[in-house]
Amino acid sequence: MTYADDLVILCRRGKAKRRWQKLADYEQAEAHGQRGKDTNLQVPEGEFDFLGYTFGRMYSARTGHARLGYRPSKKSIKRMVANVHELTFVGTWQDTTKLVGALNRTLRGWGTTSK
DSSP states (O other): OOOOOOOOOOOOTTOHHHHHHHHHHHHHHHOOSOOOOOOOOOOSSOEEEETTEEEEEEEOTTTOOEEEEEEEOHHHHHHHHHHHHHHTOTTSOOOHHHHHHHHHHHHHHHHHHTO
16 A cells, blocks of 8 residues: 655745645644654745656746746656666667557656656
8 A cells, every 4th residue: 555645735925824734734634644844945946856856936938937837857857768768778679569569658657647
């Protein structure tokens, strides 16, 4: 069984205290598990990595406006590139249909988790 015990709450300035209170109310209602480390960060300029994603200020390619967003982290992308490289290694002969199937499964699985 897998448990989700990592959490990031992104909100506008001045709203963090209210969000933390809602989370505390939820945790009290659940009343199980231990409380982890609470960290309150401001992310106006910087960015941070969390569970394979980079969160921070990003700019819209269409409008140029800044927004708080996320993208796959560099480490996650590097790992996927290595995985694709391993699958497509030229040193061994592979059936094209099987290769394309393996690549599609790998990329589709990574794509759905990185959205």
